[in-house]
Amino acid sequence: MLLDNYETEDFFDEMFTERGGGVRPHYQRVADRLQLLDSGEHRRKQTAVDLAFMRGGVTFTVYNDDQGTERIFPFDLVPRVIPDTEWQRIEKGLIQRITALNLFLHDIYHDQKILKDRIIPPHYILGAKHFRREFMGFNVPKDIYVHVCGTDLIRDRDGNYLVLEDNLRCPSGASYMLENRAALKRAFPDLYRNARVQPVDNYAADLRKVLQYVSPPSLGSAQPNVVLMTPGVFNSAYFEHAFLARQMGIPIVEGRDLVVRDARVYMRTTSGLVPVDVIYRRIDDDFLDPTVFRPDSLLGVPGLVHAYRSGNVSLANSIGTGVADDKVVYYFVPKIIKYYLGEEPILPNVDTFLASEPQDRGFILENLGKLVVKSANEAGGYGMLMGPWASKEEIESFREQILANPRNFIAQHPISLSRHPTWCNTETGGRFEGRHVDLRPYILYGEKITVTPGGLTRVALRKGSLVVNSSQGGGSKDTWVLHSDS
């Protein structure tokens, strides 16, 4: 059968215990179903799923010629399964983390106690690329800074969950979590029905409630006009923007649809200007308003920040959350949790070295060939050195960059991410092989904090690759959180 010759090798495997060992109890149903599968049936199911994605426009556009080619985000049919108890711990850890980070953001934009108490050296925060000093003393509605968060989790060799990144600005991928679930239900209806999986369908409704909850206080109890602001149809995540807007039943707007008058935001409609109260913006701080941030931004709305400061419109996420995405600040998150909550972190960080600390820097420079080096403010797998797989030139180039601007770099030991059985096409049909995965759960912060059970499991489809980003050969899986532990 298709799983018979599966090799876990020297990795933590999500489905199997040690090499040649048995199936983990929470994967038993999935494994049984896969054993019944042959490559012909697999191909038919995969084709049906891919076609449905293509037809429904569940795609991103690759602009390698002037035409633009539509690609689907590759979807692997084998679901990733998480037992209930394990998930409860993850959920607690995520809630703990977002609570602490939100308190941290409030503090650094107000009294800066954490800096005064020397928990974090002030220059790291005040000099951070995404620290918005313009918003010192500004009160955001309901004191919520991070409304939507997509934390990247990985598992190490022993299966421990670690936080890799927090993503507190505009995390994407929630639409794929929802579309993947729909696709999997169509592909394996019987398996799904019997597996007792916790639903993810509430995500859009929960998000809408969060957005309504943070409407400007001046609006009183009136129903707010909520919109989703997109950079436009040519953005690679446009599908997601349109998808979420449809699911929430709110208009999707571009900067050119909005105009600010007397510190109020309006949209330009067929019946004139109509007020906008809450904006779920999928566009970076820098581009929001050309009168405040980048003057060359054509995506933003002149006056938007003024309207926001005047309390007439709410933004999700708030301006200035990017400072906590800084990988140097990431280093301090365990201390942040301890400082504000007096608790030990439930989900630990990956051990991190700061190039700006002389002692760490020496260690990093001596061990460049063994470490993963990351730029403090890049995302999507860019600005990274994977030491063990890098060429001499790449290593030397990073050495120079680190010496020139140590504040901009951190380093970590490479983590051998957990692996998951994943379909791989071969000349004779195909088979299951282990591929590395991560997990991005979505956390919503409104009246209460909600973590959608599951999230987006991304998988590095290339053999041996640790990079799961869609721009670099990554695919995704449906993620199941069971109602029980098996």
Next chain:
Amino acid sequence: MSEPLIPTAQKPISNRRDSLVMLSRVANSLYWMSRYIERSENVARLLDVNLQLMLDFADFDDDQLEKHWLPILCSAGNEKTFFQLYEKADSESVTEFLTFREENPNSIISCLFSARENARQVRDQISLEMFETLNECYLFLKSSNAREVWQTGAHEFYEQIKKYSHLFQGLTGSTFTRNEGYEFINLGKFLERADKTSRILDLKYHILLPSVADVGGAVDAAQWQAILRSASALEAYRRFHVEDILPKKVAEFLIFSPTFPRSIRACMQHLDEDLHRLSGKERREYKSPEERAFGKLLSDMNFMTIEEILDTGLHQFLQLVQTTLDQLDDHIYREYMHHPPVDTQAEILLHQQQMQQQQ
């Protein structure tokens, strides 16, 4: 200064906070999505019918071919672009130009790509079924398969294009909420349809003006029949006039029929209702000079006879129809879709002023 500093003076500010508000950009996209789909269907039918017509005239020489195809080309516009790409107008070149050439904004492929791009802009407004249909059509046209189908059997290809349009319009009827957006979709559809019917009828004036000897002959009859089929009207006409196909009756049917859904009058009747629903005006009141001119033409058509039109000239009348529709299109754009472009410099100046006043 062409635009005032505060361009909103001309547009009222509303305090509506309901889900029925519609962005001007969305109205524009729905309207054009709908127009482009209707246009692609009409071009497909026109080409299909004329390719089949040509089967009966296999002995045409180059000159005759050109005389046949040139007016068809002109009715769709862009003959200048055509002659930059091709030397002469014949079955092959004209159909290719009007089907596959992206240089031609009115080719089937351009229309459907634009329709789909507009649909993407309003992805959150239209139903999944509508988008999937249009997207499937787009993927078909993007694939190499499309040209193969066309080369091995043009008829099957055009059938497929027409089916996408029928499916899309049917799904619009059965899945799209009857809100303001629906009026814009209808405006686009009926305006395009009325315009295309008038152009199809006008073809006879250009091409088909036969030599006196041909009138009433086999060629003439075949051509009038082709006109009817190009407007999908042959069977409807036959049920209405159980007799030979008479030029006068064809023109009358395509212009005046109150019941045939592609006649100019029937389309204009729909337009009139949609315009009133949008503007909220009473039945015989109109919002602008363009709407009034349109209303006057529709009203005239209620009292005109085909003899009167033929006396003053069919071509002149059809031109009046097209001009009136063009002006109506302008009016719809200005009234519902156009906001003066944001002048970033002026906006920045305005906000700096407002912030100073608060000190």
